[in-house]
Amino acid sequence: MCTQKPPHDYSQQLYDKYRESFEEYISSMVLPSLREKHDEFMLRELVKRWSNHKVMVRWLSRFFHYLDRYFISRRSLPALREVGLSCFRDLVYQEIKGKVKSAVISLIDQEREGEQIDRALLKNVLDIFVEIGLGSMECYENDFEDFLLKDTADYYSIKAQTWIVEDSCPDYMLKAEECLKREKERVAHYLHSSSEPKLLEKVQHELLTQYASQLLEKEHSGCHALLRDDKVEDLSRMYRLFSRITRGLEPVSQIFKQHVTNEGTALVKQAEDAASNKKPEKKDIVGMQEQVFVRKIIELHDKYVAYVTDCFQGHTLFHK
Numbered sequence: 099m100c101t102q103k104p105p106h107d108y109s110q111q112l113y114d115k116y117r118e119s120f121e122e123y124i125s126s127m128v129l130p131s132l133r134e135k136h137d138e139f140m141l142r143e144l145v146k147r148w149s150n151h152k153v154m155v156r157w158l159s160r161f162f163h164y165l166d167r168y169f170i171s172r173r174s175l176p177a178l179r180e181v182g183l184s185c186f187r188d189l190v191y192q193e194i195k196g197k198v199k200s201a202v203i204s205l206i207d208q209e210r211e212g213e214q215i216d217r218a219l220l221k222n223v224l225d226i227f228v229e230i231g232l233g234s235m236e237c238y239e240n241d242f243e244d245f246l247l248k249d250t251a252d253y254y255s256i257k258a259q260t261w262i263v264e265d266s267c268p269d270y271m272l273k274a275e276e277c278l279k280r281e282k283e284r285v286a287h288y289l290h291s292s293s294e295p296k297l298l299e300k301v302q303h304e305l306l307t308q309y310a311s312q313l314l315e316k317e318h319s320g321c322h323a324l325l326r327d328d329k330v331e332d333l334s335r336m337y338r339l340f341s342r343i344t345r346g347l348e349p350v351s352q353i354f355k356q357h358v359t360n361e362g363t364a365l366v367k368q369a370e371d372a373a374s375n376k377k378p379e380k381k382d383i384v385g386m387q388e389q390v391f392v393r394k395i396i397e398l399h400d401k402y403v404a405y406v407t408d409c410f411q412g413h414t415l416f417h418k
Contacts, residue, residue, distance in 0.1 A: 116158065116178060120185040123154075128186075132194055137201050138219070144198060145222045148186065148229075155182030180232060187230045187237075195241045198223065202242065203249050206284065210253060221288035228290060235292065243293055247300050250281075254304035262309050266319035268332045271339055274305040278342075298342075307343045314349055321353040333409040341413075351415035358402050365394050 128147050135143050159178035176184070202223055209215045227238040254277065261270050281301055285294040306313075314321045324332050340346035369391040410416040 113175070117181050117185060119158075120154070120182055121189065124151075124185060124189045128190055129193065132190065136197075138205070138216070140194070140197065141201055141219055141223050144190075144194070144226065145219065147190070148226050151182070151186050155179055158182065183230070183232060187232075191226075191230050191237070195237075199242050199245055203246055206246070207249065207253060209284075210280070217287045224288055224290065235290070238290060243290075243296070246289075246293070247296055250297060250300045251304055254301055255308075258305050258309055262312055267313050267316045267321075267324070268319060268329065268335075270309075270313060271332065271335050274301075274339055275335060277301055277305060302342050306339055306346065310340065310343065310346060311349065314353060321350060322357065325354065325357045330405070330409055333405070337410050337413070347410075347413060347415050351410075351413075354402075354405075354410075354416055358398075361398055362395070365391065365398065 128151070132140060132143055132147065156179075159182060202220060205215045205220060224238070224242065227242050228235065231237040257273075257277075261273055265273065278298060278301055281297050282294065285291060285297065289297070316323070321333075321336065323329075324336065336350060337347070340350050369387065372387050406412060406416045
């Protein structure tokens with residue numbers, strides 16, 4: 099059929115019929131089965147239909163391999179595999195991508211609220227957004243990721259508004275750190291790896307950047323209180339979180355500097371008061387007071403050098 103000379107060469111007719119067979123099958127079988135299902139049931143049906151479609155494309159394109167090797171290459175036409183997959187994209191994907199995107203994001207928000215979801219299902223669905231692009235990430239990014247990022251910002255904006263009022267600074271930071279960890283897990287389990295920096299940036303912006311000054315200045319639990327009460331673990335967490343946001347460490351280092359200066363000034367004043375209260379003839383006592391003062395200054399220095407090393411990972415801002 100394909101090796102005869104015209105008019106007995108039916109290569110073009112076979113090529114056209116190849117596309118028509120997919121279009122007919124999709125219109126009569128695939129679309130009706132998807133239209134009657136909703137939410138998670140629709141997602142499961144989509145995964146099944148896409149898997150079946152790829153098998154059909156693989157075997158039919160092998161069956162008509164001669165077309166690919168000779169007829170198509172000579173005429174610079176789309177390859178059989180591309181034709182088969184683009185039929186699914188144009189007829190199925192374009193019709194249901196909006197409903198699929200909404201169903202997936204709804205499940206992600208359910209998981210954020212602590213519900214158990216089928217992560218394997220989401221992975222399979224999101225793989226379709228990637229594969230349907232035929233080598234481009236455009237479908238995944240424009241038809242799913244953009245909407246996920248907006249939903250993520252909205253979700254954490256609402257959470258932050260409540261937490262900043264109800265929680266202490268350490269409790270808020272614990273929640274923020276846990277949220278970032280969970281979002282990284284989502285990327286690992288079902289989102290595309292390219293989503294990770296964009297997703298984490300949204301979470302950081304809503305939970306940290308927007309409320310940085312309020313967190314640091316919280317009256318009984320902010321940075322001043324953590325330093326005063328030697329809350330080493332909380333200060334380490336503060337460093338880890340605020341180092342993620344642009345210029346986030348600058349206000350932390352300023353509060354640290356102010357705190358160390360205040361403590362040093364208090365020691366100096368204490369020593370001056372003690373010296374002014376001593377009678378001139380008690381030189382040995384004055385000498386002891388000076389030794390105590392020097393020892394306290396050294397202890398203060400050593401304590402906060404350890405803070406810089408252990409809590410603030412030796413960052414240069416905290417050495418100043």
